[in-house]
Amino acid sequence: MALFGSDKKTKTARKVRPTVIRTQNVAKEIFNIAKSYEIKPELLDFNILDIQTYTRIKSDKQETEWKEVSQDELRELDDEKTYLNPDFQIKQTYEVEVFSKRVQEEDFCKNFITAVGANATKCKVYLSISAGSSIDYNPRFEDNFIDLINKKKIRAGILVYVFDEMLPDVVSKISARIRVAQHLEFEKSETHLIAEGFEPTPTTDDALILHFEKNKELKDNEKIDYASRGFIQSVKKDELLIEYIKPKLGKPGRNCRGEYMNPSEPVVKHEPTFKVDSTIKVVEDEESIKYYANENGYIAFENETYVIKNEVDVGEISFKTTGSIQSGVDSDVDISVKETDAIKDAVGTGMIVEVSKINIEGNVGSNAKVIAKEAVIHGQTHKTAIVQADDLEINVHKGKAYGKNIRVTRLEHGKIQGEKVKVAQALGGIILGKEIDIDICASHVKATATKRIEIQKLQGSENVFTIDPLLKKDAKEDLDSNQESIENLELELKELKQELKKQTHLIKEATPAFIEIKKRLMHYKKNGVKMPDSFVKKYKQFQSMQENVKNLKAEYEVTQDQLNLLTTRTSSFQDNILDARIINRDKWIGYNEIKFKLVDPPIEVVYKPMEGSHEQVFGLVQLDEGEYVIRPMSE
Structure with missing residues (x-):
């Protein structure tokens, strides 16, 4: 065999003499x-010869012979x-001629990069x-391309003229x-289905899925919370539990390799060996058996039976x-924590x-953090x-x-924030609420209602006892939003007023000329003379200015009405402040303060009861526009 090149140090590729072979591979x-x-x-x-x-x-009984079929017979x-x-x-079986690649024959697909591939089952090529x-x-592109x-299909073991x-x-x-293009460039990659056999349907093994075990997927860089181990699995009514x-036998197929x-x-x-009681509903069809919750609660497994329960007793809740x-505040789960040792924590x-x-x-x-609709803490x-509940009772807080x-x-x-708050004995702390009742008040208590x-x-x-109509966060946010709207409207009114003044002045200056133009136009019309375009144009311009002023006045009035409405609304935030009361059924001792916070005007009125005074009920009185004082009064 002759070798290409004459460099003795580098072994060059040998040229393969064209060889005809007949093979299935x-x-x-x-x-x-x-x-x-x-x-x-x-x-x-290689070239495909046949x-x-x-x-x-x-047949298992006897050896059957292979029968050659033509391309047309395959289609039938x-x-x-x-x-x-x-x-x-x-x-x-393929009859092919194998030879060394020749550069001149590569020109057809030199820059036309293609590949033939298949999915995992080889059913789609x-x-x-x-x-x-x-x-x-x-002109021979189609024949060359199919060839x-x-x-490529033959190299990959894919049948030719079958499924394609x-x-x-x-x-x-x-x-x-x-x-059409004569020279086509492919800006994006393209994929085309060129053969499709019969995709098999996979066999389904049986499986048991415990949906109630809600394993949380961790986000990137998130650490595992070992303190949250799912001691109870809360469930909602109609929730899919299990x-x-x-099992289902799949359907056969045949791929593009035949x-x-x-x-x-x-x-x-994984066939179910457990039982369920009436708290769980069972729905069965050809594909599966599904178990749904009939009520809220938590799922428990007792005596080989799954049940939904609502009450649970524990000695303590700890790591x-x-x-x-x-389990959630809407889960209907009721927990009782029994630990009573004063030197230990129940939670x-x-x-x-x-x-x-x-x-x-x-x-x-x-x-620790306790959240519920109803909570009682005896310790x-x-x-x-932090404790949060609609109805909450605490012994020592x-x-x-x-x-x-x-x-x-x-x-x-401690700190208390609610709507109706009742404290038997306050030894310092912060109390916020709509109505606050204190049986015994010691020192350093800040109560705001x-x-x-x-x-x-x-x-x-x-x-310090304070009446503040903006105690709630949403009320404060509402007032801030209202105030921002007022400021925006005031700025808008200012700009409208300036523009209206400007346009009114322009009309005033143009009115004499407009009257003169109007007279001339009337004269032209009366005598059947065609009106000059320049006169008509100026006439329409003046009318447009008048319409603009009219619209500006209407917009100014609407904006002024909106401002008046919001200004009135600001005052409404303290509508009931004159009805609010601070009451001390006992005599005043030491240094204490009574405060009323107004919204409009934004001032704080302070009153310091005299020590030994027996004045019990205090309210806010308006003396004059924007002038308020705190005075003793009847309830």
Whole structure:
């Protein structure tokens, strides 16, 4: 064999003499030839000389012979009936001429980068054209292109002329585009289906899915919360709890290599062995068995039976025992925490509890958070603990409490924010609410209400009692928004006024000329003379100015009305402040302050009751426009 080149240090590729072979595996033969010549298979090419297709129906009783079928006969086969017959077999034999690639024959697809690939089952075969490819049209493009695709299919072991009824149409459309453009460049990659066998339906193994185990997926860089271990799994009525997927045998297929694909037998190892009671509804169909919650609560497994329960008793809620319990305030779950030891926490450090109702016999620890619709705490709350409930009762409170109706036996420098708040004994702290009742008030208490503060017995000083109509956050935000709107309208009115003044002045200056033009136009019209275009144009301009002034006045009036409405609304934020009362049923001792905060004007009125005074009821009185004082009065 002659070698290309004369460099003795570099071994150049050997030229392969054209070789005709007959095989069912062209890729394998090319590999063997390349190996014998010590070259890479990529340096070899081949021409298709003949393709023979054979079929047979396999028989266990006797050896059946292969029968050659023509290309036309292949088209006439009853696709599904024949190809999905497990005994049907098909193969192809290729007669090809293998040779070394010649550069001059590469010109057709030099810049036309294509590939043939298939999905995992080899039931769908695709032609892909890479972005950036380009091709020039020539009269033999279609034949050359089909030949190129068939060679790629043969290399990949894909049958030719089988399952590829769409190929001529794909090639024809691409060819038409090239013929029209003469030189076609592919800006984006393209993928075309060029063969499709019978995709098998996969076999379904049985499976048991416990939907109630809501495993939270972690976000990027998010750490696992080991404190939240799902001690109870809360469920909602009609929620899908458990699903059993029944086993199902798949359907056979045949891929584009002609291989019959028989589905495997389903694996059955998860059949339900548990029972359920009336709190869980069972719905069964051909595909699955589904178990739904009949009521709110949490799911429990007792005596091989799943049930939904509403009440749960625990000794303590802590990192070591239950972890955080977050079933939701609408879950109808009622928890009772039994730990009563004064030196222990019934709800431990950092725990989060979120249920419908909770009864805590002992203490709530540091950084713990309790959220419920109804909550009772018989012990005390740590100064960093947070408790939130619509209806809330606490024995000793040092932390933060939020709700609607709140009752505290002893407040020790904690914070309470609710609507109706009742404190038996306040030993310092902050109280915010619509109505506040304090049985015994010691020192350093800051109580702020929107309607009423009432103290039965005053035993200390340095207390501040305040009426503030903007106590609620949403009221403050509403006022701020209202004020911003007022400022915007005032600015808009100012600009409208300036523009109106400007336009009115222009009309005033143009009026004499307008009257003169109007007289002339009337004269022209009366005498049947055509009116000059310049006169008509000036007349219409003046009319437009008048219309503009009219619209500006209307807009000014609407804006002024809006401003008046918002200004009135500002005053409405303190409509009831004159009815608000601060009441002390006991005599005043030490230094204490009474405050009323007004919205309009935004001032704070302060009154300091005299020590020893028996004046009990205090309210705000308006003396004059913008002038207010706090005075003793009847209830």
